[in-house]
Amino acid sequence: xxxxxxxxxxxxxxxxxxxxxxxxxxxxxxxxxxxxxxxxxxxxxxxxxxxxxxxxxxxxxxxxxxxxxxxxxxxxxxxxxxxxxxxxxxxxxxxxxxxxxxxxxxxxxxxxxxxxxxxxxxxxxxxxxxxxxxxxxxxxxxxxxxxxxxxxxxxxxxxxxxxxxxxxxxxxxxxxxxxxxxxxxxxxxxxxxxxxxxxxxxxxxxxxxxxxxxxxxxxxxxxxxxxxxxxxxxxxxxxxxxxxxxxxxxxxxxxxxxxxxxxxxxxxxxxxxxxxxxxxxxxxxxxxxxxxxxxxxxxxxxxxxxxxxxxxxxxxxxxxxxxxxxxxxxxxxxxxxxxxxxxxxxxxxxxxxxxxxxxxxxxxxxxxxxxxxxxxxxxxxxxxxxxxxxxxxxxxxxxxxxxxxxxxxxxxxxxxxxxxxx
RNA sequence: GGAGAGGUGGCAGAGUGGUAAUGCAGCAGCCUGCUAAGCUGUGACCGAGUAUCUUGGUCCCCGAGUUCGAAUCUCGGUCUCUCCGCCA
Numbered sequence: 320x321x322x323x324x325x326x327x328x329x330x331x332x333x334x335x336x337x338x339x340x341x342x343x344x345x346x347x348x349x350x351x352x353x354x355x356x357x358x359x360x361x362x363x364x365x366x367x368x369x370x371x372x373x374x375x376x377x378x379x380x381x382x383x384x385x386x387x388x389x390x391x392x393x394x395x396x397x398x399x400x401x402x403x404x405x406x407x408x409x410x411x412x413x414x415x416x417x418x419x420x421x422x423x424x425x426x427x428x429x430x431x432x433x434x435x436x437x438x439x440x441x442x443x444x445x446x447x448x449x450x451x452x453x454x455x456x457x458x459x460x461x462x463x464x465x466x467x468x469x470x471x472x473x474x475x476x477x478x479x480x481x482x483x484x485x486x487x488x489x490x491x492x493x494x495x496x497x498x499x500x501x502x503x504x505x506x507x508x509x510x511x512x513x514x515x516x517x518x519x520x521x522x523x524x525x526x527x528x529x530x531x532x533x534x535x536x537x538x539x540x541x542x543x544x545x546x547x548x549x550x551x552x553x554x555x556x557x558x559x560x561x562x563x564x565x566x567x568x569x570x571x572x573x574x575x576x577x578x579x580x581x582x583x584x585x586x587x588x589x590x591x592x593x594x595x596x597x598x599x600x601x602x603x604x605x606x607x608x609x610x611x612x613x614x615x616x617x618x619x620x621x622x623x624x625x626x627x628x629x630x631x632x633x634x635x636x637x638x639x640x641x642x643x644x645x646x647x648x649x650x651x652x653x654x655x656x657x658x659x660x661x662x663x664x665x666x667x668x669x670x671x672x673x674x675x676x677x678x679x680x681x682x683x684x685x686x687x688x689x690x691x692x693x694x695x696x697x698x699x700x701x702x703x704x705x706x707x708x709x710x711x712x713x714x715x716x717x718x719x720x721x722x723x724x725x726x727x728x729x730x731x732x733x734x735x736x737x738x739x740x741x
Numbered sequence: 742g743g744a745g746a747g748g749u750g751g752c753a754g755a756g757u758g759g760u761a762a763u764g765c766a767g768c769a770g771c772c773u774g775c776u777a778a779g780c781u782g783u784g785a786c787c788g789a790g791u792a793u794c795u796u797g798g799u800c801c802c803c804g805a806g807u808u809c810g811a812a813u814c815u816c817g818g819u820c821u822c823u824c825c826g827c828c829a
Binding site: 379396 | 751759760767768785787788789797798799808809810
């Protein structure tokens, strides 16, 4: 969430930044500032009262020890007399803190300067495009047909055993998954990311820390008996490693990665968006995360973008990079680059990675700080998919299909253990 | 699932009603011709003011309660550990 100091010191700039999301936050922010001013005034009153009571209590202790019982009894009355007002002010303070916190939680992050104003995907800015779009041979088909033709993925079986959006991968389809995961992890390791295998369920605190709660509660699978949530992305457990921590500047940047399945309810999706591998309830992903010094976090974002580019180049897939506009960015992000791969047979772009800098938005929820030169400061958090499997598999099958089967790109062959699918 | 023990600063660890010892680590300063040691200082968060300083409050897992005063006593919750049971 945004920091109160940002609202206090840069009210107009925050409102202008949020306007790029199509949000008019002036009224909300002024409400927060008013409640905060009242909160501080209330605390000043309460602190004064408590100081008085504390001093009197200490004095009573001294009087009792020196045997001046009557004087002590008289002072007890003063302390007791303060109690009612103290209780009232404490309640007021808690209520004001609660309302400020609640309002802050529902304000999205401020887009950074480079981000364009805009309402939807149409306003995103293309910043890079690799090579040319391939033309496929006569008779090229979408991946769901290839998946059944070569017996790689069984969607119907998944629907029988679990439900739509939970496919089975079989034979070379399964080996392809395993090989891609290993390829992504090893490339991350070479780039200096420490690998973790995190839990696949998270608690409420962690969901709040990275911003899935309370905003996106309905998108996560919830285990009611234990109040745990299935992870929608490894971002949640990986970033929450650093919840409630105070780091040294020398520790930064921290680079971690991990492979996990991801679980998403995807309520409200329909149509061709959900056909085949395009949108699943369970999918595999390798995530990279950085905890960075604010001074260098945008350089780290560029570094992560370059990392993902390298992966797609090795996979020989045509792609473009978009810098998302204010209205299309996630709630918690300050800047996001989306990677889209061209799906030749479907003739559409498929999002395969999202790389974001959250600046202090998550850090403020996580209470993740470091000892900086000017005292303790919030860190910047960043993360990116490197990469999400299903649409990569879709694009690999579709773009590398030929009359003799599907060609595995050379750089991937060592990881999957075969050179083609036929 | 049953029984028991426990949760104190970055870490270790004392503290059974009078307002958080001590050690280690980190950081800063001082000292010192030998790769180090020694000495001194240093918790987090929220406020106020005459604002590189002064000062108040909160924080001993969380929440209530008793009390002039709670890390300490009472109740509820939560998490961890040990043993037993079940079990991959």
